[in-house]
Amino acid sequence: PSKLAFTLWSVETMRHFGMLEAQVLAVMGFTPQWDAAGRVIGIEAIPVAELGRPRIDAVISATGLYRDQFPNVMHWLAQAADQASTLDEPDNIIAANSRRIEQALLQRGLPAAEASLAARTRIFSSESGAYSTGLEDATLASDSFGEAADGGQDRAAGEEKLAELYLDRMQFAYGPDSQRWGEKATVNLYAEQLRGVQGAVLSRSSNLYGMLTTDDPFQYLGGLGLAVRHLDGQSPELYISNLRDADNPRSETAAGFLARDLRARYFHPGWIKSIQAEGYSGALEVLGTANNLWGWQVTAPETVRSDQWDEFKAVYVDDKLDLDINQWFEQHHPQAQAQLIERLLEAARKEYWDTDAQTLQQLAQRWQDLAERHDVVSDNVKFSEYVEQAASGFGLAAPASDAAEAQSEASDAPMQQVQGQKLEKQQAQP
Incomplete structure (x- = not known):
C-alpha cells in the first residue's frame, strides 16, 4: 500500500509495549533510538536502500486516553511524519502527500506557515477532555439517519451524516509543533489526510477483549473506514494486528476476526x-x-x-x-x-x-x-x-385475487404422477 491508517489505544499499548507504534514507524521507514536504560530518545530514518521499498504514509487516530497517557510516544510519531515529509528521495509518497495537501490548503486560503505545518501533521484525536467519537450513541439512534422521504432507506445519506460526525469529533491535530497540539484548523485537516487511505489497522492483544466486547472498536476502526468511504467512495481494507499470541503475531482482516469472535464466543x-x-x-x-x-x-x-x-x-x-x-x-x-x-x-x-x-x-x-x-x-x-x-404478517399473504387465481389454475391443471428421491428433514448433529 501507499497509505495506511492506524488507531492507537492506551490499554492496548500497555499490553503490547508499543508493537503497533513500531508498525507505524516501520511502514514510514524509521527506527527508534534507545538510551542505556531502554527509553526511546529519538528516531532515525532508515535509508531507502536498506529499507528496500518506498516509505508508506501513515495517518494516526488516537483515542482520548491514548492522547492523555502517551504524549511522549505521539511526539516521536509526529516527528517521523515531519522528517519523512522533508526527505528528498525518489518515490517518497509521504513527502508527495504533504506537498499535495499543502497546495490544497493554500488554495483554500490558509497562510503559508499554517498550510506547511498542517500538511506535515498525521496524528488526530478528539478534543481535549473528550473520550469518544460520538458514534456509540449515533448508531443506536437508527431512526435519525438514512431515512428517505418516501419511507424507504437512503444508505448514502445515512453514512454521510455519521461520517461527518466522526470527522468533526476527531479532527483535533497533534503535529510536529507540540505547542499547537489539540488545535482545530479552519478546514477539516483530518479529512484531508484520510483521503487515499487504503487500509486501517487496530491491534488486539488480549483474549478478554474482542471486536464486540465494547463499542470502541467500531467507533474508532469502523468509524475510520466509514470516513474514508465517505471521502473516497470506497472502503479501505480493515485489519486487526492480532497480538494475542506473542509467539505468533499476525495480521487478519477485521471481517475474519469478527466472524471468529462470534463463533468462538457469542x-x-x-x-x-x-x-x-x-x-x-x-x-x-x-x-x-x-x-x-x-x-x-x-x-x-x-x-x-x-x-x-x-x-x-x-x-x-x-x-x-x-x-x-x-x-x-x-x-x-x-x-x-x-x-x-x-x-x-x-x-x-x-x-x-x-x-x-x-x-x-x-x-x-x-x-x-x-x-x-x-x-x-x-x-x-x-x-x-x-x-x-x-x-400482522405484512408480506406473508398473497393478495386475495392472486390467491384465488392461483387456486383456480391449480384445480384445472391435470394431475401427474412423479417418481424420484424424497427429501426428509434430518436432525442436525452438534
Missing part, C-alpha cells in the same frame, strides 16, 4: 452458559454484543454478513442451543431481550439483514409480547410502525 454454548450464570449483568452483556454488532454493521457493512444476524436470532430468540434462553431473559432482564429483538428488526428495516416476512413476524410478535408484559417502550417511531406491520 455463539458458543460454553460462553453463553457462563454469561447466564451472571443473571442481570449477563443479559446486559448479550444486549451490548447485539448493539456493537449493529455498530459494525452501520460503520463497516462489509465486516458483517446476513447469516450472522440469522445465527444471532437462532441462538438468542429461537434457543437453538437448548439453553432455555427465553426463560432466562424473562427471569433476569426481559427488556434486554426486547431491545436485542429491536436491534434485529432494525437491521431488517434498514435493509442490512436480508430475511423473510415469517421471521420478521415471529420477532415482532415476540417483541410485542415482551412489551405488553414487561412495560417495554421504544422511542423509535419508525420502528414501532414497522413492528405493527411485521406482526
Whole structure:
C-alpha cells in the first residue's frame, strides 16, 4: 500500500509495549533510538536502500486516553511524519502527500506557515477532555439517519451524516509543533489526510477483549473506514494486528476476526452458559454484543454478513442451543431481550439483514409480547410502525385475487404422477 491508517489505544499499548507504534514507524521507514536504560530518545530514518521499498504514509487516530497517557510516544510519531515529509528521495509518497495537501490548503486560503505545518501533521484525536467519537450513541439512534422521504432507506445519506460526525469529533491535530497540539484548523485537516487511505489497522492483544466486547472498536476502526468511504467512495481494507499470541503475531482482516469472535464466543454454548450464570449483568452483556454488532454493521457493512444476524436470532430468540434462553431473559432482564429483538428488526428495516416476512413476524410478535408484559417502550417511531406491520404478517399473504387465481389454475391443471428421491428433514448433529 501507499497509505495506511492506524488507531492507537492506551490499554492496548500497555499490553503490547508499543508493537503497533513500531508498525507505524516501520511502514514510514524509521527506527527508534534507545538510551542505556531502554527509553526511546529519538528516531532515525532508515535509508531507502536498506529499507528496500518506498516509505508508506501513515495517518494516526488516537483515542482520548491514548492522547492523555502517551504524549511522549505521539511526539516521536509526529516527528517521523515531519522528517519523512522533508526527505528528498525518489518515490517518497509521504513527502508527495504533504506537498499535495499543502497546495490544497493554500488554495483554500490558509497562510503559508499554517498550510506547511498542517500538511506535515498525521496524528488526530478528539478534543481535549473528550473520550469518544460520538458514534456509540449515533448508531443506536437508527431512526435519525438514512431515512428517505418516501419511507424507504437512503444508505448514502445515512453514512454521510455519521461520517461527518466522526470527522468533526476527531479532527483535533497533534503535529510536529507540540505547542499547537489539540488545535482545530479552519478546514477539516483530518479529512484531508484520510483521503487515499487504503487500509486501517487496530491491534488486539488480549483474549478478554474482542471486536464486540465494547463499542470502541467500531467507533474508532469502523468509524475510520466509514470516513474514508465517505471521502473516497470506497472502503479501505480493515485489519486487526492480532497480538494475542506473542509467539505468533499476525495480521487478519477485521471481517475474519469478527466472524471468529462470534463463533468462538457469542455463539458458543460454553460462553453463553457462563454469561447466564451472571443473571442481570449477563443479559446486559448479550444486549451490548447485539448493539456493537449493529455498530459494525452501520460503520463497516462489509465486516458483517446476513447469516450472522440469522445465527444471532437462532441462538438468542429461537434457543437453538437448548439453553432455555427465553426463560432466562424473562427471569433476569426481559427488556434486554426486547431491545436485542429491536436491534434485529432494525437491521431488517434498514435493509442490512436480508430475511423473510415469517421471521420478521415471529420477532415482532415476540417483541410485542415482551412489551405488553414487561412495560417495554421504544422511542423509535419508525420502528414501532414497522413492528405493527411485521406482526400482522405484512408480506406473508398473497393478495386475495392472486390467491384465488392461483387456486383456480391449480384445480384445472391435470394431475401427474412423479417418481424420484424424497427429501426428509434430518436432525442436525452438534
